[in-house]
Amino acid sequence: MTFIDRRKERLDRGIKVRADGIYALMSWRELSYLTLPRMVLIAGMLLLPLLMPNLYWQRVISIVCIYALLALSFDFLAHFVGLVSLGGALYIGTGAYLAAILNKKLGLSLLFTIPAASITGALICTLLLLPCLPLRGVYFAIVSLMYPLAIARVIEALNIFGGTDGIMGIESFPNNWVEQYFGIIMVLLFLFGLRRLVNLDIGLVFRGVKDNDQAVRASGMSVAYYKAVAVFIAATMGCLAGACLSHTYMFAGISLFALDFSILPIAATVIGGSGTLAGPVLGCLILVPISELLRSFGTLRIAIYAVVLMAFIVFKSEGLMVYGQRKYHQFERWVKI
């Protein structure tokens, strides 16, 4: 029989404690302690396309950005608003089809289709999800998963929007660089925007809705309204990703309502660390290239995926980012008890 006679003690580093206050402005060391991780992320993301060996891998970067936007929206809704949304495919599909229709039928250029598809797509998704907003947890997840499945079948059955063939010949991005850097800049904008948002007063209300929606009601605020606003924000990101995807593939079809877009962001969030917002982006940077590398295995890659995911949940359920943050901010040492 073994006795546990020690435990891990965690202490905040002095520099973290000081850097939390205004003192950080007083020394370069403390200033860089605060900004360095952010700079590494930004610089890394911006350099990524330059480091890619060929066109194929540059395309992968665009896909990473699309999934990163979805993962960000999932993490925001799940961790800060308490809505576990599997609507990734719904957002992607809606955004992609809208961009395709605006581009092909109305002949609008990509400068207009992407913002227009993001906003109107987000409105449509919010309206669709509005009746389910009182639902919580897994119930909301189920309903948000049903929408993309249903819409794909409706398009198929009614043979609208090109039916099973989809809409082809959509205008592409002017060149590869625009495509990649547009995605990267959008991911960075939404990442830092969301991080700021959740610490604003309205962000606290979102977190309040997750923590305790009855108390929010008792404070004279409509829970449904704030949930709708949050879903709109998340859907904007998703539809933006969808619009980018349709312009990247030059195609919009029912395959864009596929479950991948709902599931992979969750996997990325689990691996990256939920609730950190940067974590899901990191998760996508790992998962999407792995998924590309495994492409030669065919459908077996889903199985390998599942194993990776399970391993993470069992052995490192906190996620990479949470782990990294802890190591960065805290000392750890064993102490006798």
Next chain:
Amino acid sequence: MNEMPILQVQEVTKTFGGILALNRVSFDVREGEILGIIGPNGSGKTTIVNCITGFVKMSSGKIFFRGKEITGKPAHKIADLGVTRTFQIMRPYYSLPAYKNLVIPLFSPRAKRTGGWRGGGKLGDRNTVGIDILEEIGFERDSFVPYKMASALPTGYLKRLELARCLALRPEIVLCDEVFSGLSMSEIASMVPLIERLQMDGITLIMIEHRLRELFRVADRVLVLNFGEKLFEGTPEEVMANEKVKKAYFGSEEVEEVMTYA
């Protein structure tokens, strides 16, 4: 007194399936008073609070606030009018520090309109206003209690946090669902002056309590519920002297003697 009562509860009935939780309960609340509501377990005290504040839809009956009907309005609309409540099982935002707990109600439309407790919310930063409210309600600023996570606060502070959340809206009525229960004698002793001060500031209070001795000290009138029906309404002295109330609380007449000795 021929002023209009601030709150009129008329024939409120609530059934949960086959259970009659409230049976045609009617009472008026006068502006500025403290009305106690007592009754044995399961007599419908919390249900009446839920009905008034819109957290539960009543089966029939009407409720008027300042002469305007609020029956069937959603909970957040009723809170927006200034009819606020605390929860018996405390509902703070556990993942936030205590003062951030108050930023949320201070962000509400009503707090933006009224400026919150003492009106500071219109001018200042919501964080500092939150700390001001907490300090007034007994969170010592110097002890860093306002900065502690709500999940790390003991029951006494959480009960105060519930009250503070109501105050952040600058309420007209606060319905307190057992704010004394679970507190030590000394904590209650410091809570009683707080309640009295709220009354002096013009807030009407409806207090559900099991701690009768403390309630009778602060309450102007007391309403007794039993099995969802109004048993008696009167001053604390009248309630204590009333035979029906004794029976409801102690069952049979033989036990009465125990009460006089107690």
